[in-house]
Amino acid sequence: MFKKSLALFLVLWVSSINVWYSYNQEVECSSDSVFSEYSCTQCFDGWEKSEWAYISLLSDDWENVSGVSKVLYTEQQKMPIMHNLTGDASWSQTPSSEDFWSYTEDFENLYSEEQLGYVLQPGQSVKWLESNLSYAYSLDTNTASKGENIWLLVYSILSHNILDSGEVSMNTEPHNECVLYKSWDENDVTPTTPETLPQTGPAEFLLLLILAMILGFGIVRFRNS
Secondary structure, three states: OHHHHHHHHHHHHHHHHHHHHHOOEEEOHHHOHHHHHOOOOEEEEEEEEOOOOEEEOOEEEEEOOOOOOEEEOHHHOOOOEEEEOOOOEEEEEEOOOOOOEEEOHHHHOOEEOOOOEEEEOOOOEEEEEEEOOOOEEEEEEEOOOOOOEEEEEEEEEOEEEEOOOOOEOOOOOOEEEEEEEEEOOOOOOOOOOOOOOOOOOHHHHHHHHHHHHHHHHHHHHHHHO
16 A cells, blocks of 8 residues: 555656646747747747656646636637647557546636626636646657657637627637647767776785675675674
8 A cells, every 4th residue: 555655646746847847937939830830829848758758737827918807618618739749759648538627616716607607807817727636648659859849738728808898709819828848868868988997006906806805795794684
């Protein structure tokens, strides 16, 4: 039981690190052409990922930076999509894509009977969507070169302005938040120059050999005591 609990803790801890890096840095959408290809309006650097990487505990914020209230209808929303950008990397959703995402309690509290949707006031933000516990994206194979684009996670939010008359504007474009992941090759390690060993003559070599034998004997006795 303890081993299972420890394993679960390590998985969640490593996953939380992946998530932290996923949202660590917002970048200009002009920094990579892939952002324009997917009509991204807000862009993030998801850092480099190696084979067998897990990305979980994901969430997204809905922000109202305008001067008017906005309303969101869940019926119009599309769940986030992970786009594979290369044939040299394959991914899967663990355990599956079903029930991967859910709306948060804070978001549910924004429901308005008057608007029959979720209303966010000017200047407010809310974590509206999150991945369920133990669900993750898994990088199953990766032979892509280091630094190559491999994934693009796109969160699409479609909301509407509430006009002064109380009517809802239907003319709106989705706000696409994109997180770009690149390949990290664990085999791409810069070799270090080996240290030069000091020159020793026969007497010095014999002395070192005797000392090594004494130390080895002492370690064995310590382990057996």
